[in-house]
Amino acid sequence: MRKTPTVSDIAQAAQVSTSTVSRVLTGSSPVHPEKRAAVLAAIDRLNFRPNLAARSLVRGRSMTVGVMTQSLLSQFYGELAMGIEEALSGSGYHPLFASGNWHVDEERTAVSTLLERKVDGLIVLAGQLPEDELRDLAAKLPLVVVGRRIVGLPGQCMHVDDFASSYQAVRHLIDLNHRQIVHVTGDLAHADAVERLRGYTKALSDAGLAYDERLVVEGNFIEQGGLLALETLLVRGVSFTAIFAANDQLAYGLRLGLYRHGLRVPEDVSLVGFDDLLNSAYTTPPLTTVRQAMHTQGQQAARAILRMLAGEPPDLKPLKAELVLRESTRVLRQ
């Protein structure tokens, strides 16, 4: 097996110096057309590919953008990852993922792993790293935060207006004549969960409806939480005609709980989620939910990093979430 060719081999084959080879490789300064052609030909003939480790060492750049994700397993993050990968493809940059699994310490470990590998930019997907740490990071390298708004980092945060979106979702239920609307919250240690709860509360009060704490149950953003939440509601014995879940996964769990208890959706209970996961168009019935467009957010985030890497401003604008009307809600007959 032949050794993989290096710049020296190309230089020799093309009868030029390694400097010149490097110049045509990087385009850093002009090269005489003939020599350039000779170099290109040699590169092609020997099937040369520059050694990224060497390049990385001298340039101090790795052509890699780190992505601190929470879990590759979650569909939510899968979509984001996909968008990032797509937007990066063809740019010469490659994503490097590390998962925080919703634990601050793991998030820190993930970030240092990424930093150690000398990523040129960093995309942080939500999580709970203190804002200070995030601002410090932003001072060191191009940074984009998805799913959180960090004070002092305008244009570098990509997120949806949780308050307004959830307001809209609940408003939809109210417009359908529902008055006893349950809210299953996310993990209230997370700002998005708090904001969504706030949207629920405000929509209620704007409609002149009293806030009833028995209608609110804390979940944790996963299916199991939805299942549990339903049991809690049933035990409480409150009556309700609609449920607004803080995310789709909770909605899936709630859906199953309702099924187990013989409650039909939407005939007996209307159900609204948040996120619009890929699966939500295929649940029975298809779920009405707030579309977060994670795939698009991933693309936007990656493009912003690319801009920063090119010395341009990130220029990120918050995405508008939209309510996707499907078949899990219906008008309540008085």
Added chain:
Amino acid sequence: MRKTPTVSDIAQAAQVSTSTVSRVLTGSSPVHPEKRAAVLAAIDRLNFRPNLAARSLVRGRSMTVGVMTQSLLSQFYGELAMGIEEALSGSGYHPLFASGNWHVDEERTAVSTLLERKVDGLIVLAGQLPEDELRDLAAKLPLVVVGRRIVGLPGQCMHVDDFASSYQAVRHLIDLNHRQIVHVTGDLAHADAVERLRGYTKALSDAGLAYDERLVVEGNFIEQGGLLALETLLVRGVSFTAIFAANDQLAYGLRLGLYRHGLRVPEDVSLVGFDDLLNSAYTTPPLTTVRQAMHTQGQQAARAILRMLAGEPPDLKPLKAELVLRESTRVLRQ
């Protein structure tokens, strides 16, 4: 901001040569306890982290294992990716993903991107790269293939027995008295789809049931295909009491199609999937399906790579798929 420290800084601080620093870093050869301690102290004090690019350049290893996945978006691959990441964590190796998106040419691009980044090992998730290419790759670096069995690479392939598993799934339906059993296949360009079809056929014939081609419709492993397949069946006008879908995504689509046409699961039609995606425990009703344990497969694959990297045999054994009985099937009343 201070420059990040290098081995020279450590050497200077610890009053030793860079060689010695390197020795304690790599453990390649013994170092006098006192010097060792001094080096360790300096490393700790200056918060030194070796530059991976430099190390990679001299060693020719990147401490990275490439993963050619198909799509980060698919839950199926998300589980696999998660398993790989978990098993690699703490080993010093980090996964680097590149997606093939089910196109041979993109798969090739993904693999060369990974090779260019000098991955030390490679995990290939299914796809359609010719076996020859895979064998060539295996000759160059530690390789593990998930979801396919490649002739000549024993112990390096991790897959489930599609034939036996699907036989078992269909057998289950037959045991429930079903006689008119539909099979919605995957994309028959893929070996697993063919094997699953074969399992279906064999289970039928072993039970003395005639193969009826009107009961078989070709899908493509995604929800939309399941939805379409149901329409096809209805147009054909064949009667059936059970459906075996070649994967869960097809089953989700079929489930929605049935719902739209007012057919209940399992009262009117029994439904069985394949894969056991995370969501399948939360569909309405929860789906009976063949468990592929992708997360475990990912872990196993990564551990095998680690073994090969350590000079040991990969020693991979096929995983047994098991039929998970949930609530989407029921015994047919005669």
Added chain:
DNA sequence: CTGAAAGCGCTTACAG
């Protein structure tokens, strides 16, 4: 057990 030296494969001033 240890240090000086060479080298991994590139790129980038520097001097023409």
Added chain:
DNA sequence: CTGAAAGCGCTTACAG
């Protein structure tokens, strides 16, 4: 526009 030289930050024979 071009080449010789230095250097990125490590590790690994080599010689003690």
